[in-house]
Amino acid sequence: AQTVTQSQPEMSVQEAETVTLSCTYDTSESDYYLFWYKQPPSRQMILVIRQEAYKQQNATENRFSVNFQKAAKSFSLKISDSQLGDAAMYFCAFQGGSEKLVFGKGTKLTVNP
Amino acid sequence: DAGVIQSPRHEVTEMGQEVTLRCKPISGHDYLFWYRQTMMRGLELLIYFNNNVPIDDSGMPEDRFSAKMPNASFSTLKIQPSEPRDSAVYFCASSLRTGGWSTEAFFGQGTRLTVV
Numbered sequence: 001a002q003t004v005t006q007s008q009p010e011m012s013v014q015e016a017e018t019v020t021l022s023c024t025y026d027t028s029e030s031d032y033y034l035f036w037y038k039q040p041p042s043r044q045m046i047l048v049i050r051q052e053a054y055k056q057q058n059a060t061e062n063r064f065s066v067n068f069q070k071a072a073k074s075f076s077l078k079i080s081d082s083q084l085g086d087a088a089m090y091f092c093a094f095q096g097g098s099e100k101l102v103f104g105k106g107t108k109l110t111v112n113p
Numbered sequence: 114d115a116g117v118i119q120s121p122r123h124e125v126t127e128m129g130q131e132v133t134l135r136c137k138p139i140s141g142h143d144y145l146f147w148y149r150q151t152m153m154r155g156l157e158l159l160i161y162f163n164n165n166v167p168i169d170d171s172g173m174p175e176d177r178f179s180a181k182m183p184n185a186s187f188s189t190l191k192i193q194p195s196e197p198r199d200s201a202v203y204f205c206a207s208s209l210r211t212g213g214w215s216t217e218a219f220f221g222q223g224t225r226l227t228v229v
Contacts, residue, residue, distance in 0.1 A: 035217055043202060045220035091156060099144050099210060100169060101218050105155035 002027045004094050006104035013082045014112050020067075021077045021107050023092030034068065034075045035093040038086075039106070048090070051075065079109075087111045119205050119221035126228055131193040134224045137186055138207030146218060147180055147190050148204040156204070162188065195228045202226070 003026045013019035025034070036048040051059045051068050058066050063080045079086055092104040118137040126132050138145050146161040160170040165182045173180070177196070182188040192199055202225050206218040 033215060033217075043223050045204065045206070047217045050217055095215065095218075098168070099163065099208070099215065100158065100161065101146060101206070101208075102158060103148075103156040 002029075002094050002096055002100070002102050004092050004102055004104035006092055006107050008107045009105070010108045010110070012110040012112060013079070015082055015084060017082055018078060018080045019082055019109065021079075021090050021092075021109070023075045023077070023104055025073050025075065025092070025094045027073070027094065027096060029096045031097060033095040034066075035095070035101075036064070036066070036075075036077045037091045037093060037103075039089040039091065040087070045091075049077070082111050084111050084113060117205055117207055117219050117221035119203075119224050121224060122222060123225045124227070126195055126226070128196055128228055129194045130228075131191065132195045132199075132226060132228075134190040134203050134205075134226070136188045136190070136205030136221060138188070138205070139209075139219055140186065142207035142209045142216075142219075143185075144208045144210060144218075145182060145188050146204075146206040146208075147188070148206065150202045150204060150223070159190070192226075195226075197228045200226055200228050 005024045032053045034051045038046045038048050049059050049061045049064050065078045067076045089106045089108050091106045095101045120135045143164050147159040149157045159172045160180045162182045180190045202223045204223045206220045208218040209216045
């Protein structure tokens with residue numbers, strides 16, 4: 001069974017600085033998708049970024065980028081120029097060929113002014 | 114599209130009562146997921162459907178939980194009888210897979226269930 005591990009329960013960053021959230025996963029599949037979702041206090045789940053495993057190029061979305069290391073089964077999220085609005089829970093997720101979407105336990109990000 | 118719609122947003126019930134949570138997925142989506150979120154266990158996948166058919170219900174905690182999808186636009190998650198340990202936020206999400214390409218999952222606002 002696929003598992004997703006986020007080893008950092010909590011992280012903090014100063015406003016305007018850069019922070020990296022870690023995620024590792026375990027799978028025997030070669031084709032899959034990886035996601036980072038953000039959950040602010042409103043509890044709405046918001047997609048931040050997605051990565052297709054067959055693409056070698058790391059995905060980027062404005063201030064958000066990933067470091068996808070397929071061999072190491074690692075998928076970290078980098079947030080540049082952190083803003084107060086980035087404070088939230090961040091969840092890493094894996095979706096394989098069966099479409100089963102599995103989440104890690106999340107990392108709570110605090111942004112300090 | 115209004116997105117994934119869940120009802121109710123909040124539910125408070127007494128132990129032993131039946132609880133039914135409802136979900137309307139995004140029109141045209143062919144996958145529907147039910148998740149439970151707690152502080153201790155995070156986001157747990159309970160069950161998911163493809164074209165209204167349950168594919169994997171291995172996450173359903175016990176027989177007190179059941180889920181149905183009678184048609185493409187409606188799904189329910191029922192707990193009978195409810196217990197205090199069922200208190201959590203329950204999310205419904207939907208996605209579309211077409212031609213080997215999959216959209217991300219879109220989530221509803223969740224239902225906060227409190228069993229007293």
